[in-house]
Amino acid sequence: MSKATKDRAQAKRIVEQQRAAERRRQVTIWTSVAVVAVLVIAGLVGWGIAAGQEDNKTANLVTPSVAVDDGTAFAVGTGPVKIDVYEDFMCPICGQFESSVAGTIDQLVAANKVTVQYHPIAILDDASSTAYSTRSAAASAAAAVGGKFAEYHKVLFANQPAEGSAGLDDAKLVELGKSVGLGDDFAKAVDDGTYKAWATKVTDTAASRRVTSTPTVKVAGTNLQDRSAAGLTAAVDAAAQ
Amino acid sequence: METGLSARRAVMLPWVSTVARLGLAAVWLIAGGLKVGDLAASGRAVSAYQIFPYDVAKVIGAVQPFLEIALGLLLLAGLAVRLSAGISAALLLIFIAGIISAWSRGLQIDCGCFSSGGELGAGASPTYGWDIVRDVGFLVLAGILLWWPRTRYSVDGILMGDVQ
Structure with a gap:
């Protein structure tokens, strides 16, 4: 192999490596964004459901007339x-x-x-x-x-x-x-x-x-x-x- | 990256990490799944630690099972494994700190790790030591993934163009 061919091959390899590295960087960024988004959404869903349950509690609440201690005993x-x-x-x-x-x-x-x-x-x-x-x-x-x-x-x-x-x-x-x-x-x-x-x-x-x-x-x-x-x-x- | 490793380790490690990833995914899915059916009880379990005011504990108790399930699904899919493992490790450290805190204050509670029961049942005594050992075991799984996040059958692998 001539020196020129060798250099060309090496240059090509370096470019490929850089492309691969860039690709990995992009993938890491976007998958990380996706993970954070999924976790935030999951948390909000939990919060929303819990808030809904709280509303249900108060909506159907019938407090017994004879209850004492803020109506809880x-x-x-x-x-x-x-x-x-x-x-x-x-x-x-x-x-x-x-x-x-x-x-x-x-x-x-x-x-x-x-x-x-x-x-x-x-x-x-x-x-x-x-x-x-x-x-x-x-x-x-x-x-x-x-x-x-x-x-x-x-x-x-x-x-x-x-x-x-x-x-x-x-x-x-x-x-x-x-x-x-x-x-x-x-x-x-x-x-x-x-x-x-x-x-x-x-x-x-x-x-x-x-x-x-x-x-x-x-x-x-x-x-x-x-x-x-x-x-x-x-x-x-x-x-x- | 693998140049420093022997060829054998380069082949084996992704499999070890894959087992760790699926194991940790199962832990989160089970832990979250057992709590998600009764969010009020989950809130009481958090409240039993007597760290947060009750209203804050209720929110944490409601959010936590969903976070656990989401983390489990993310790990199952293998998306941003290193980040998911890092968040898992952070959560586990918080749980371990909570258990140690309850233990040191002499509280008589169930850790609520895989159940939504903050209160101890008939004559039961707390098992803080074992709870911590178990959580440290899970922490090891997360650690494996933090160091060697490349796993087989993962979305990461497909996106990165790894040979599957």
């Missing part, structure tokens, strides 16, 4: 010490808590020592195939409107379905309501899902107060660590001082 008793109980009717530990302290709470209420504010939140919808948490919380709101929250709350925990099951169906929720003396208005509210959006709102309000697990029990605003009957009584006595 039901009060039992009229005593001076305030107890806040955040429960999910699906949550097994809530069931255990209820069975161990329900008697103590009844006594404290009867002795006019405490006001118990129940916040029926729905954070375990995934634990049943029928979003039992939301449906049961909504049903408890209907029971409260019918003046039977305390009774219905008890009977729901007494009949608590297992985690991972289908939960109790609406017919069973109505039947349990009838068993504590609730009537047709209650049945209609359960069937229509009147208070489902409200259950979501209560959950939202609880989350904004950093209530991330159930049961969360607060005595006079302070988290109760020892959730036994003795622990509760001691905390109430301390708060009453």
Whole structure:
């Protein structure tokens, strides 16, 4: 090969390399732009959907007339010490808590020592195939409107379905309501899902107060660590001082 | 670029990177897919870290699953792999920092990595150590792609004119 041919070949190779490098640069720029665009759009979609869900919540919201604490809880008793109980009717530990302290709470209420504010939140919808948490919380709101929250709350925990099951169906929720003396208005509210959006709102309000697990029990605003009957009584006595 | 590598490594590396790319894509698609069905719960999971005000946590919780799915799809397609891997690594570092932060403050939460549950279930204890180990594993996948972004069966490869 002559020197001239060699030089020509080398020059050609350099030009090709430069072209390839330029092509790679262009591809890198435009694919990067595409990636950023896709991620921004995905983020906006998420934001948009979440905003839509927020609107839905407020659009369908029916707040039970008897609800206290910004319409997010039901009060039992009229005593001076305030107890806040955040429960999910699906949550097994809530069931255990209820069975161990329900008697103590009844006594404290009867002795006019405490006001118990129940916040029926729905954070375990995934634990049943029928979003039992939301449906049961909504049903408890209907029971409260019918003046039977305390009774219905008890009977729901007494009949608590297992985690991972289908939960109790609406017919069973109505039947349990009838068993504590609730009537047709209650049945209609359960069937229509009147208070489902409200259950979501209560959950939202609880989350904004950093209530991330159930049961969360607060005595006079302070988290109760020892959730036994003795622990509760001691905390109430301390708060009453 | 391959001139410094032995011919054997030059053949093998794109395959290693391809496995890393598809693995990381699967991680994001699964992580996002498990959360996208309940954005409110995803928001609560973010809120459980007690780092952001609840309203901010809600937005992050809503946006995050979509970002994860989008990243998964981008990696699956192999588009701008180095950038996608870099963003993945940045996200993973943020997640690891969040878990360490929750751990150091003694919070009793589920990391919400592959679920939308911020609250721990019946008597469960946190598994922060394992969560971090797992995320570091994913970080290694992202690292492989950051160093060797050329993979087989990728849009990048087609656009660059690589031999497939």
